[in-house]
Amino acid sequence: MTIAGVGMMGGSLGLALREKKLAGEVMGWGRNEDKLRAARKMRALDSWTLNREEALKNSELLVLATPVGVTARIGPEWIAAAPGRCLVTDLGSVKGKEVERLTRLAVSPRAYVSSHPLCGSEKTGISAARSDLFENRICLLTPVAATRKSALGEMQRFWQYLGMRVFALAPARHDRIVASVSHLPHLLAAALVNRVGDEKLLPYTGTGFRDATRIAASDEGLWTGIIDRNRKEVIRELQRFGKDLDSLEKLIESGESATLKSWLRKAQLRRRKLELVFEQDDR
Amino acid sequence: MTIAGVGMMGGSLGLALREKKLAGEVMGWGRNEDKLRAARKMRALDSWTLNREEALKNSELLVLATPVGVTARIGPEWIAAAPGRCLVTDLGSVKGKEVERLTRLAVSPRAYVSSHPLCGSEKTGISAARSDLFENRICLLTPVAATRKSALGEMQRFWQYLGMRVFALAPARHDRIVASVSHLPHLLAAALVNRVGDEKLLPYTGTGFRDATRIAASDEGLWTGIIDRNRKEVIRELQRFGKDLDSLEKLIESGESATLKSWLRKAQLRRRKLELVFEQDDR
Numbered sequence: 001m002t003i004a005g006v007g008m009m010g011g012s013l014g015l016a017l018r019e020k021k022l023a024g025e026v027m028g029w030g031r032n033e034d035k036l037r038a039a040r041k042m043r044a045l046d047s048w049t050l051n052r053e054e055a056l057k058n059s060e061l062l063v064l065a066t067p068v069g070v071t072a073r074i075g076p077e078w079i080a081a082a083p084g085r086c087l088v089t090d091l092g093s094v095k096g097k098e099v100e101r102l103t104r105l106a107v108s109p110r111a112y113v114s115s116h117p118l119c120g121s122e123k124t125g126i127s128a129a130r131s132d133l134f135e136n137r138i139c140l141l142t143p144v145a146a147t148r149k150s151a152l153g154e155m156q157r158f159w160q161y162l163g164m165r166v167f168a169l170a171p172a173r174h175d176r177i178v179a180s181v182s183h184l185p186h187l188l189a190a191a192l193v194n195r196v197g198d199e200k201l202l203p204y205t206g207t208g209f210r211d212a213t214r215i216a217a218s219d220e221g222l223w224t225g226i227i228d229r230n231r232k233e234v235i236r237e238l239q240r241f242g243k244d245l246d247s248l249e250k251l252i253e254s255g256e257s258a259t260l261k262s263w264l265r266k267a268q269l270r271r272r273k274l275e276l277v278f279e280q281d282d283r
Numbered sequence: 284m285t286i287a288g289v290g291m292m293g294g295s296l297g298l299a300l301r302e303k304k305l306a307g308e309v310m311g312w313g314r315n316e317d318k319l320r321a322a323r324k325m326r327a328l329d330s331w332t333l334n335r336e337e338a339l340k341n342s343e344l345l346v347l348a349t350p351v352g353v354t355a356r357i358g359p360e361w362i363a364a365a366p367g368r369c370l371v372t373d374l375g376s377v378k379g380k381e382v383e384r385l386t387r388l389a390v391s392p393r394a395y396v397s398s399h400p401l402c403g404s405e406k407t408g409i410s411a412a413r414s415d416l417f418e419n420r421i422c423l424l425t426p427v428a429a430t431r432k433s434a435l436g437e438m439q440r441f442w443q444y445l446g447m448r449v450f451a452l453a454p455a456r457h458d459r460i461v462a463s464v465s466h467l468p469h470l471l472a473a474a475l476v477n478r479v480g481d482e483k484l485l486p487y488t489g490t491g492f493r494d495a496t497r498i499a500a501s502d503e504g505l506w507t508g509i510i511d512r513n514r515k516e517v518i519r520e521l522q523r524f525g526k527d528l529d530s531l532e533k534l535i536e537s538g539e540s541a542t543l544k545s546w547l548r549k550a551q552l553r554r555r556k557l558e559l560v561f562e563q564d565d566r
Contacts, residue, residue, distance in 0.1 A: 118489035122554075138487065167487070181479055181488045185495040188471055190550035191527050196464055197553040204421065204450070205464045205557065206401035208498040212468040215491040217554040220547035228540050238532045242525055244474050249521045252514055257507050264503035267473035270480040271405075271500040274488065 002059040004029045004078065006039040006048075009091050009120070010065030011129030014044030016162050019131045029055035039126045056082055061158070064090040069225040072098050079105045079112060087154055088112045093120070093178060094229040095142045095171035103146045111151030116140040116174065117164060118182075122217040135163035142171040179233035184241060186223060187234070189216040285342040287312045287361065289322040289331075292374050292403070293348030294412030297327030299445050302414045312338035322409045339365055344441070347373035352508040355381050362388045362395060370437055371395045376403070376461060377512040378425045378454035386429045394434030399423040399457065400447060401465075405500040418446035425454040462516035467524060469506060470517070472499040 001023040003010045010028070017023045028045035029052065030036045036048040049055050056062065062082050064071045071090045079088050079102060088106055092098075092114065099114045106112035119137040121128070139159040143152050156166045169177070193216045196202060196209070227234055251260055284306040286293045293311070300306045311328035312335065313319045319331040332338050339345065345365050347354045354373045362371050362385060371389055375381075375397065382397045389395035402420040404411070422442040426435050439449045452460070476499045479485060479492070510517055534543055 118487070121490060138489065140487070177484055177487050181484050181492050185475055185492050187531060188475070189495055189554075190547055191524065191531060192468055192471070193550040193554045193557075194546065195524065195527055197549070201460055201464050202553065202557055204401070204423070204460050206421065207404060209464050209468050210557070211494045211497045212472055213554055213557075214494045216550040217558060218551065220544050220551050223547050224540050224544040227535060227543060228538070231535055231538070235532055235535055238528055238535070241474065241478060242528050242532075244478055245521055245525050245528075248470060248474060249518055249525075252510060252521070253518055255511070255514070257511055260510060261503050261507040263477065264473055264506050266480070267476040267499040268501065268503050270485065271472075271476045271496055274476075274485055274493070274496075275500060 001025070001061045001063070002027045002029060002055050003045070003063050003065055004055065004074075005064065005066035005070070006030050006035055006044065006126055007065065008124050008126070008128040009117070009133075010063070011039050011042065011044040011126040012119075012131065012133035013063060013065060013091075013162075014039060015042070015129055015131035016134055018043060018046070020161065022158075022161055023061075027055055027057075027059065035126055039129075042126065042129065044126065044129055052078065052081055056086070059083055059086050062086055062088045064088070064092075066090075067222050067225050068092040068094050068229055072229075075102050076105050079110065082106075082110055085109045086111075087151060087158075089115045089155060091115055091117060093182070093226045095174050096229055097171075099142055099171045100144050100146070103144050108148070111148055111154075113147060113151050113155040114142045114171070115155060115159065116142070116178070117159065120218075122215050124219040124222065132163075134159070137164055139164040139166045140174055140177075141166060141168045142174045143168055144171065175230050175233050179230055179237045183227060183230055183234050184237040186215050186218070187227070187238065188241075189213045192216070284308070284344045284346070285310045285312060285338050286328070286346050286348050287338065287357075288347065288349035288353070289313050289318055289327065289409055290348065291407050291409070291411040292400070292416075293346070294322050294325065294327040294409040295402075295414065295416035296346060296348060296374075296445075297322060298325070298412055298414035299417055301326060301329070303444065305441075305444055306344075310338055310342065318409055322412075325409065325412065327409065327412055335361065335364055339369070342366055342369050345369055345371045347371070347375075349373070350505050350508050351375040351377050351512055355512075358385050359388050362393065365389075365393055368392045369394075370434060370441075372398045372438060374398055374400060376465070376509045378457050379512060380454075382425055382454045383427050383429070386427050391431070394431055394437075396430060396434050396438040397425045397454070398438060398442065399425070399461070400442065403501075405498050407502040407505065415446075417442070420447055422447040422449045423457055423460075424449060424451045425457045426451055427454065458513050458516050462513055462520045466510060466513055466517045467520040469498050469501070470510070470521065471524075472496045475499070 014026045025046045028048035102112045117139045308329045311331040385395045400422045
């Protein structure tokens with residue numbers, strides 16, 4: 001198995017594969033020798049190389065664990081260079097039209113199935129890698145019309161072996177959903193920190209603020225790429241959320257406490273239900 | 284010492300006082316016998332009563348650990364009934380004009396100094412009480428012109444004994460700050476949960492969403508009271524935040540990735556700095 005890119009996600013994948021003995025050999029590829037050495041030292045890789053052809057030799061699974069912009073750029077040549085029966089995936093947070101293109105490029109018996117494991121964090125780099133990162137988390141697969149069923153099933157089983165719950169949905173639907181559950185919350189957290197930081201109010205923040213803004217500490221380069229690539233959906237979410245805030249403002253201004261209370265109650269019940277789901281996951 | 288109201292905050296205070304042996308006797312008051320019994324059983328109280336006069340007998344410190352609305356209603360009569368040298372405080376999240384009024388009602392040698400320990404959570408009730416709740420957290424005191432310096436110093440030392448870092452600021456400034464660092468984040472979290480929940484997207488949420496929305500699980504009654512009492516400042520914060528989101532939307536639409544990246548970078552640096560502060564606290 002080949003992992004291209006050994007950051008937090010790629011490194012965690014290597015650790016998990018080796019711990020569960022799911023791969024004969026985990027080969028790492030990257031552009032930075034020091035990072036690859038660190039990954040090897042952490043036992044996230046069996047071996048590593050800076051050379052694409054060497055990285056792909058005899059590989060049965062290629063995971064492009066590179067940032068979304070890099071994956072779009074290098075994806076076609078990696079797929080073209082992959083061995084005959086190689087299954088190829090990526091871990092990108094935005095899917096867009098790229099999935100169609102890469103799926104067509106993966107000529108049978110090669111196959112490409114795009115993945116998005118929902119287990120990112122504000123931490124980055126190989127030092128943040130954890131072998132249990134994928135356990136009980138969700139992985140979204142985004143098949144298109146040209147995706148072979150057998151490849152989709154294989155990809156699904158791969159993530160299930162790592163302990164993930166797998167859902168399949170169309171790339172466009174995926175991008176709409178993550179704009180709402182991931183990209184919007186990210187931008188709100190950053191906006192909160194920037195607003196409060198401007199006014200030197202950080203010393204007055206408590207645990208609630210801390211939790212609510214944790215994701216704002218994420219890598220800014222990675223996130224610029226994500227927002228840029230999902231611009232249309234992200235803007236739509238910002239607009240819809242802005243309208244929600246306008247309604248909320250009117251509600252608070254009206255002084256209708258009972259309506260405010262049931263709005264807060266609705267959020268409370270939903271959030272507590274979600275906590276139960278997470279607690280189950282954590283067991 | 285008397286604690287009126289034995290929820291998460293009052294109960295934690297009792298546990299901390301008894302653990303640190305800061306009080307000869309911790310007397311609890313409330314309107315629900317079962318809750319008082321539970322608090323006694325957890326060793327958050329030495330004794331309890333449903334009777335105000337009994338609760339205040341020989342008390343040197345009265346802590347009104349009741350929700351903000353209740354404190355405004357019962358505060359005057361409790362202050363009037365408190366023994367001669369009793370120091371009185373409350374733990375309310377909104378201060379408003381109430382502090383002026385209660386300070387004047389606490390006729391010397393009685394004294395009233397309003398407190399706001401920033402250590403709330405989405406959990407409520409005596410079962411969520413913890414003796415270390417206050418440790419390394421921040422407590423805001425809101426003195427007014429009539430507040431005696433000696434009483435302010437006494438109140439400050441009290442919270443410091445419990446391990447808190449104490450800041451003093453005017454009630455109006457307090458309310459502006461908490462609207463920004465606490466009430467706005469709370470409403471954003473609830474709005475996120477309500478938006479996403481409407482669309483049955485909860486199954487697709489990851490750890491980022493989980494952290495960002497944790498506070499939305501808080502008690503809706505408590506929070507309706509807080510928002511209602513700080514309505515003016517909360518609306519102002521919602522409006523300012525709405526403008527921030529408009530600018531952000533324009534920025535994303537413009538495709539100026541470098542500007543977006545530095546905006547995200549600013550948030551990242553601030554949030555990481557904040558994490559360092561918290562890590563220090565957690566030691």
